[in-house]
Amino acid sequence: MIISATVMADKDGSYLSKSKQVDENIWIGPQPAKNDFNEFAAEEVTVVINTRTQAEMEQLGFNETDELKKFDIGYGLVEVGKGHDYSPSKLEAFNELMTAHAGKKMVLHCRSGHRASQLYAARLRKYQHKTEKEAKQDIPSVESELPYALKVLMGQKP
Numbered sequence: 665m666i667i668s669a670t671v672m673a674d675k676d677g678s679y680l681s682k683s684k685q686v687d688e689n690i691w692i693g694p695q696p697a698k699n700d701f702n703e704f705a706a707e708e709v710t711v712v713i714n715t716r717t718q719a720e721m722e723q724l725g726f727n728e729t730d731e732l733k734k735f736d737i738g739y740g741l742v743e744v745g746k747g748h749d750y751s752p753s754k755l756e757a758f759n760e761l762m763t764a765h766a767g768k769k770m771v772l773h774c775r776s777g778h779r780a781s782q783l784y785a786a787r788l789r790k791y792q793h794k795t796e797k798e799a800k801q802d803i804p805s806v807e808s809e810l811p812y813a814l815k816v817l818m819g820q821k822p
Contacts, residue, residue, distance in 0.1 A: 679703055684777065686803060689769045692784060693777045698726045701735050710768040711738035713761050715779040717745040738765070744779045750816040758783045759791050782810055786817035 679700040683693030695716070704712070712732055714721070718741070721728060732739050740761040742754055772780040781803040788799040800810060815822045
């Protein structure tokens with residue numbers, strides 16, 4: 665997996681309006697900027713689930729966990745990226761976080777939104793028994809990467 669420069673949410677617009685709303689209370693998008701957490705608090709987002717690696721997060725210039733704590737917003741991390749490959753255990757950890765916060769407003773992110781959307785689609789397939797077509801529908805992911813990610817996350821041979 666190639667890690668490129670950080671994509672940050674647009675500082676001049678609404679993060680949630682520019683992210684993909686995949687469920688009534690779930691948005692998937694790129695790395696939020698520090699000032700996006702004000703919007704999350706105002707919109708009553710209760711948890712942010714990050715699918716970047718800790719090494720990537722250390723390059724941001726701010727500590728996402730600390731910033732979210734200021735707004736009493738929960739945080740979950742499922743590392744996917746260099747040294748943290750897709751696996752069924754990553755999907756299980758992601759599902760546990762999603763289940764623990766079911767019905768609450770949440771933001772799922774990685775650098776661009778692709779890893780988060782791939783985990784979300786795999787969760788729909790495995791735990792909500794959606795078809796592959798249903799799981800792929802409306803998620804913000806690079807189509808060419810999705811079949812590989814879904815198979816690996818679900819324990820199938822790519």
